[in-house]
Amino acid sequence: MAAVAASMVAFGGSLTGSEIKTGPYTPDWDSIRQHPGAPEWFLDGKLGIYTHWGPISKANEFRPDHAYGRDMYDPKQDEFEYHVKTHGSQHEVGYKDLVSMFQPVEFDAEVWADLFAEAGARFAGPVAMHHDNFAMWGSEVTPWNIERTFGRDTCAELEKAIRARGMKFVTSFHHAYSWHYYRHAYAYDAGKPGNESLYCKPHAEDVGQKSPEAAEFCREWLAKLVEVINKYEPDFIWFDWGIAAMPEEPVLDFFTHYLNSAAEWDKEVIVTFKQNPKKAFPGDFTVMDHERGGHLELSDKPWVNDTSVGPWFYNAKFAEKGVVETDTLVELFVDLVSKNGCLLLNIPPDPLGRIPASAVRALKELGQWNKVNGEAIFETRPWVKAEEGDGKIEGKMRIKSAMTSSDIRFTRNKSGDTLYVITMDWPEGGNMQVKTLAKGRLDLGSVKSISRVDNGLDLAWEQNQDGLNIALGEQPETNFAHAVKIVFEEKIPKLK
Known part of the structure; x- marks a missing residue:
């Protein structure tokens, strides 16, 4: 001093x-x-x-x-x-x-x-x-x-x-x-x-x-x-x-x-x-x-993950190779939001002031996903549990996802009466199972509706000892993450 x-x-x-x-x-x-x-x-x-x-x-x-x-x-x-x-x-x-x-x-x-x-x-x-x-x-x-x-x-x-x-x-x-x-x-x-x-x-x-x-x-x-x-x-x-x-x-x-x-x-x-x-x-x-990293588990304090679609600054090799795949980018985004994080994404423009075509594509595709699924992301807060499944986001300089349909993330709305459940991949046959929401773990007696976030369609569902089983219906064209909305009469019940 x-x-x-x-x-x-x-x-x-x-x-x-x-x-x-x-x-x-x-x-x-x-x-x-x-x-x-x-x-x-x-x-x-x-x-x-x-x-x-x-x-x-x-x-x-x-x-x-x-x-x-x-x-x-x-x-x-x-x-x-x-x-x-x-x-x-x-x-x-x-x-x-x-x-x-x-x-x-x-x-x-x-x-x-x-x-x-x-x-x-x-x-x-x-x-x-x-x-x-x-x-x-x-x-x-x-x-x-x-x-x-x-x-x-x-x-x-x-x-x-x-x-x-x-x-x-x-x-x-x-x-x-x-x-x-x-x-x-x-x-x-x-x-x-x-x-x-x-x-x-x-x-x-x-x-x-x-x-x-x-x-x-x-x-x-x-x-x-x-x-x-x-x-x-x-x-x-x-x-x-x-x-x-x-x-x-x-x-x-x-x-x-x-x-x-x-x-x-x-x-x-x-x-x-x-x-x-x-x-x-x-x-x-x-x-x-x-x-280029973040919490592996849910944090009680908000945080930021700053990362890039490629290198920090533009180079010609990056322009040739392209950027991180959009599905990985979406999965990274969903993962950190479920854990109380925000994404600050770097885009490296070229020396003339142009954003490379591969980065433009990735941002437009991310925007398309946000447009139909953003309700499960923006203006949300973390739930008491962030994740289900063993898949992780790997890599720092070159991000890769090892996520499957068994990897699920949770968010909730600010009023606490809606739970969002997001699977990182389309499940086989369109049948989604959420083990965290099995009978005896979360009381679903006060559920008003379960629906797809992207199209608003009500979904058939059944809860048993193995989990909450949801029939997702027809698969969308883009196979990124898929969000489901569970609305309760009042507050989301306590998870046991």
């Missing part, structure tokens, strides 16, 4: 040089922890889409990497030699020189927002700043921003288009790690005076963000956040793991400014942290995010 205090002395007053919003929250953890964490719109929304997109998309276009700006300077990485052969010596042609190559002339925020809405997303937005320290908004804090290099504020265009379709606006921030991202670059062009605004001040690898040497970096880290909050009023701010290494003062100032701004806007907002930031800054004022 003494080191933290020493590192912040240089800032004086406001850490950003701009005013931190005053209001009901003050810069101390007791005050910040009064924030409720997950607003109702987030608990209802379930599905968000964000985009890893920027200069890395161009630099990384023909490489199976997502950190080109870091790895191009590391002689141990393949990107080092690739860069020399393709662009020249890192002493002369650095990452700063690749930035201007990113010219997304085919970007259309309206097209993106239409697709996100068609997929069923309730919140969406860009990666505002990744580890490369490049701002995907029109910035006055840093010259390294999309409006200066491309001539358009893509963040502003997305914010307008996304809100016009009734979705909440998301911005994600990964720039706390920028302090270490270019650590190998200081032996090359990053070590030259005048390049600090992109590469950060040259420093030894063991110098952390809490050091006095990082004081200016911390000031700019916060200034960038304040600028985005003031300009775009995001509903959802997502942080990568690097924030765990930041001094607590700028983090407190961020929360103070954001939460007081939200109070002034009369908006409910959400901030997500990964595991390490949660340990560094504990409390329910943030929601837990799990990267």
Whole structure:
């Protein structure tokens, strides 16, 4: 703590040089922890889409990497030699020189927002700043921003288009790690005076963000956040793991400014942290995010699974191979919603600003499923039991499903009188058996109706000692997950 205090002395007053919003929250953890964490719109929304997109998309276009700006300077990485052969010596042609190559002339925020809405997303937005320290908004804090290099504020265009379709606006921030991202670059062009605004001040690898040497970096880290909050009023701010290494003062100032701004806007907002930031800054004022993973069992607290249809950033190999299959995507979505989770799905646009055709297909198919089965997902809450069956969602970089018709997930409506039962595959002969709802485990005497969610048809059913047996009728054309709705006279009875 003494080191933290020493590192912040240089800032004086406001850490950003701009005013931190005053209001009901003050810069101390007791005050910040009064924030409720997950607003109702987030608990209802379930599905968000964000985009890893920027200069890395161009630099990384023909490489199976997502950190080109870091790895191009590391002689141990393949990107080092690739860069020399393709662009020249890192002493002369650095990452700063690749930035201007990113010219997304085919970007259309309206097209993106239409697709996100068609997929069923309730919140969406860009990666505002990744580890490369490049701002995907029109910035006055840093010259390294999309409006200066491309001539358009893509963040502003997305914010307008996304809100016009009734979705909440998301911005994600990964720039706390920028302090270490270019650590190998200081032996090359990053070590030259005048390049600090992109590469950060040259420093030894063991110098952390809490050091006095990082004081200016911390000031700019916060200034960038304040600028985005003031300009775009995001509903959802997502942080990568690097924030765990930041001094607590700028983090407190961020929360103070954001939460007081939200109070002034009369908006409910959400901030997500990964595991390490949660340990560094504990409390329910943030929601837990799990990267490419999640809870294996039902959680009593809401959480987020951020994953991607392919790699984080676009590359040509991804465009050829395509994305995760839609049935797996649907099953992942259903699985995490049943366990009190929400899905934040990454789509990696190409360097010109186009969303790859395979990703468009997957989002449209997900949207078709949501359109007919979304009642069992959106505006629901987890039941006392999440799952039945042994099938799992496997893989992190390439998601695969091992689900069958024996794998079932449960959700309920908010009033607690309707239970949704979702089978991950069409059962043989259309006969669905739910062992969890066997006679003696759940009293079905007060059932008003059992019907298919997709078409509303009432279904024949019978409960015995083996389970609840439901005749699903005719199989639909798409063999994704299939949802059944059980409506009770009053509340769902207690599961025994």
